[in-house]
Amino acid sequence: MTQVKAYAAQNAQSPLAPLTIERRDLHPDDVQIQILYCGVCHSDLHTARNEWHNTIYPAVPGHEIVGRVTAVGSAVKKFQVGDLAGVGCMVDSCGHCSSCHDGEEQYCENGFTGTYNGPVFGGENTYGGYSQSIVVKESFVLRIRHDEKDLAAVAPLLCAGITTYSPLRHWQVGPGKKVGIVGLGGLGHMGVKLAHAMGAHVVLFTTSPSKVEDAKRLGADEVCISKDPQQMAAHANSFDFLLNTVAAPHDLDAFLGLLKRDGTMTLVGAPAEPHPSPEVFNRRF
Numbered sequence: 001m002t003q004v005k006a007y008a009a010q011n012a013q014s015p016l017a018p019l020t021i022e023r024r025d026l027h028p029d030d031v032q033i034q035i036l037y038c039g040v041c042h043s044d045l046h047t048a049r050n051e052w053h054n055t056i057y058p059a060v061p062g063h064e065i066v067g068r069v070t071a072v073g074s075a076v077k078k079f080q081v082g083d084l085a086g087v088g089c090m091v092d093s094c095g096h097c098s099s100c101h102d103g104e105e106q107y108c109e110n111g112f113t114g115t116y117n118g119p120v121f122g123g124e125n126t127y128g129g130y131s132q133s134i135v136v137k138e139s140f141v142l143r144i145r146h147d148e149k150d151l152a153a154v155a156p157l158l159c160a161g162i163t164t165y166s167p168l169r170h171w172q173v174g175p176g177k178k179v180g181i182v183g184l185g186g187l188g189h190m191g192v193k194l195a196h197a198m199g200a201h202v203v204l205f206t207t208s209p210s211k212v213e214d215a216k217r218l219g220a221d222e223v224c225i226s227k228d229p230q231q232m233a234a235h236a237n238s239f240d241f242l243l244n245t246v247a248a249p250h251d252l253d254a255f256l257g258l259l260k261r262d263g264t265m266t267l268v269g270a271p272a273e274p275h276p277s278p279e280v281f282n283r284r285f
């Protein structure tokens with residue numbers, strides 16, 4: 001065991017405070033990483049404050065980890081001491097269900113192990129990247145090829161980046177597609193940048209007029225204030241794809257009415273309470 005300094009929440013009200021945690025001795029397939037940067041994800045807040053009602057305390061958040069390899073187990077093949085490496089939201093999964101076989105471990109039918117607050121079915125808690133170092137199974141460690149000067153910007157790609165890239169890619173966002181990004185927080189700003197880079201026509205939806213300039217700077221072609229029914233109605237039946245990043249319960253029907261026939265809305269925000277259910281009949285503006 002290695003003693004490591006970390007920042008932890010002790011309960012849903014307490015601010016993060018220093019705590020010494022233990023990292024396991026390396027298994028043959030483990031990589032030890034000195035953490036250089038760790039992004040701050042909304043999930044960190046949800047967990048620290050027990051907003052998903054499943055937090056095990058003490059909680060050490062952080063799952064956008066970039067660092068340098070400081071030791072490897074005897075069976076590790078892909079990493080050497082000194083390499084740059086990243087860790088995202090998962091550090092293990094069952095390894096034998098159909099999802100794991102397909103390389104889709106996030107859908108592991110037995111529940112993947114989160115980088116923090118990990119033990120869904122019991123076992124030792126996992127502690128995340130708000131700490132000096134971490135030990136992770138090689139198959140859940142990512143190679144980082146960016147320049148050293150870009151490493152801080154790489155960290156958010158490991159959760160917010162993949163969370164938005166994956167659905168945009170899955171639904172084949174690209175030139176000729178009209179794409180809406182709902183919300184301009186951590187996920188939303190990634191969504192705008194990625195959808196713009198993929199060549200789509202990007203519309204950012206926000207309730208905050210103060211975010212209009214930021215959205216345009218990040219690559220939005222248009223900004224729609226979603227509290228304004230007239231602005232919303234102007235986009236009715238026009239979107240190929242909507243990426244909804246809002247982490248608070250809200251009226252989904254207002255957005256479903258903006259989709260073209262056979263259009264798709266994907267929800268990637270994870271609110272503490274459920275959204276009101278979509279209506280069966282389409283709502284008219």
Ligand SMILES: [Zn+2]
Nearest residue numbers: 041043159160
């Ligand atoms: Zn996250």
Ligand SMILES: [Zn+2]
Nearest residue numbers: 094097100108
């Ligand atoms: Zn599995």
